[in-house]
Amino acid sequence: MNLVILGVTGSIGSQTLDIVRNHRSEFNVIAVTCNKNIRKLREIIVEFSPSYVSIGQSENIEPLKSEFPDVVFEQGKQGLIGAATYKSDSEVLVVNALVGSAGLEPTIEAIKMKRNIALANKETLVVGGEIIMPLVKEYGVELIPVDSEHSAIKQLIMDKQDDVSEIIITASGGSFRDLSRNELKSVTVKDALDHPNWDMGQKITIDSATMMNKGFEVIEAHYLFNMPYEKIKTVLHRESMIHSLVEFNDSSILAHIGNPDMRVPINYALFYPTRMPYTGKRLDLVKLGALHFEELSYDRYPLFKLAIEAGKTGGLTPTILNAANEESVYLFLEGKISFLDIEEIVGECLNIFKTDLEVTLHNIITLDLRVREYVKNKV
């Protein structure tokens, strides 16, 4: 299998390479992209010899070109699309581990080349679900989720979608699950990045703390499993051992359980539909002792509520939600706004940018840029 890995130096990209290392004869990494981590990219080029490499910033290209004369280098958005569509005579799986709505266009172009997608970039479906899912059908490709929750749901539903009465997505509660709304006023970036269960990238860790991430996941589940929002529930599950549950119409609930290790859903996506052995740490239920469930509060997590509402509204509303969130999270990570400013700004943008325009790639891109500019200009 030929692999394209978009976002190869990030958390999911790196763990994808861990799986590839265990199965060197099965995979051939033909194209990769990275934003800024050139040091790590250099090691990856040496180890995996991709033919095509795209990077975020052009000033890094020339030294790389002279170091690796056999590799084609590209940059920016064109490079992402170039990697996703990099020519190959045999089957290609595109692992989309990009961060943010930058993942949308390369996914569209890869689908048009009839390539299956292992999708870790949830913003692709959040902003572009209405475009992506018809394309998936039209081109007959597989969109295999890499999120632990959606991988769990896919494994539980199999081909029995018509029998599902409810999807139950679990949420750890994020870094601040034990803090009151009042205590959130003074949290730092360092606090926010200290997730209780999962070791993930910075953007998604902040999204977990605000619970925007869980809202994204509900929207993603809506599109991936063609499920009305009324049938998608969420539950606070502190241990992060149950990755999600599916209730069937005979009242049976099936659950996917295991240690929080992203290599499990990555492994599942890379070998889908085969379930390839993975020597991860086994979960010992007796040692664990108990699995807990609590209600996930809308009031405690206003961004979660905004996300679900945006999903239900549909159209370009999730684009506004996502663009405002993405830029706010970056501003928070740069120390320019406070944690609670994120929800303020997202709420404000949802009011200001309301639109009835059609969901087209052009409209998504235009609106996305406008919202980002607005947020950036606030500080």
Next chain:
Amino acid sequence: MNLVILGVTGSIGSQTLDIVRNHRSEFNVIAVTCNKNIRKLREIIVEFSPSYVSIGQSENIEPLKSEFPDVVFEQGKQGLIGAATYKSDSEVLVVNALVGSAGLEPTIEAIKMKRNIALANKETLVVGGEIIMPLVKEYGVELIPVDSEHSAIKQLIMDKQDDVSEIIITASGGSFRDLSRNELKSVTVKDALDHPNWDMGQKITIDSATMMNKGFEVIEAHYLFNMPYEKIKTVLHRESMIHSLVEFNDSSILAHIGNPDMRVPINYALFYPTRMPYTGKRLDLVKLGALHFEELSYDRYPLFKLAIEAGKTGGLTPTILNAANEESVYLFLEGKISFLDIEEIVGECLNIFKTDLEVTLHNIITLDLRVREYVKNKV
């Protein structure tokens, strides 16, 4: 679908009829058997009009014959086999809800007529697994478990048996899970019949209290899923909400969760492989709050240990185990021996009746009778 229901007046038989009532146009009850509950049997004949009825004791036959002149009546072992093989032009599913090793022969004869079996009678596989499973293969029939644990496991494994690394069977701990070994000396029949989670027949409720039932289930799982004993684990799970779990070789654990309601696995078995809607009480995870796991102790439950050892030894050893247990449980229910006498007697029989004879139906029946006689003669 034509249905034969063996043990129609028992707990599983009655709940099977509950499901049939919800789908009257889908099922036709052609034959039923009952041991002693003639009053209930009479109501069932009136409601479901079976053509063939077998009862345990012959003195009840004549009045029934004159009351229902269009029904064929039979009795005893011949009647069980007669029901299981009762002629039909269309497909027949045999629901075996008998208690004890009496379930073996009718199952064998039904399989030979290429009939699928919904199996609630676990003693069939405990004593006859080495005969039954080759027949299932030879005649190409489905053996669909009705036990909540095995139904759960079947739903979780689907056709991915080769990917399974471990089966984890949950145990509630039975009526006496919070009593010490010392406190067990003085328990009464009434205490023993008070199961914390499940409303079941008397025999199986006692077997749950001694944990013999869980031992039987391990043996049953060994045969049903062709799984070595080393790959079958058990875990104490007080809530009885997780009906069992399956670990796959990629470290994913899938679980089957729901309120303890036997109609769910019965519904699953009757409509297999379709998952037919069932309007049972939905499980609310938040209201439940937590699912707990503890080690299941061999020392606390010596009959559980003896059962697993008998299963591993194989041959006719499970026949000795089961016959000694069945008769001891009846003596306990009749108030003739104490609760702890059950394990004494089973242990003694396993020592006395050791044999290397081949597993044939004849040898099972002969040894079964000898062990029963021995136990009966003790009081």
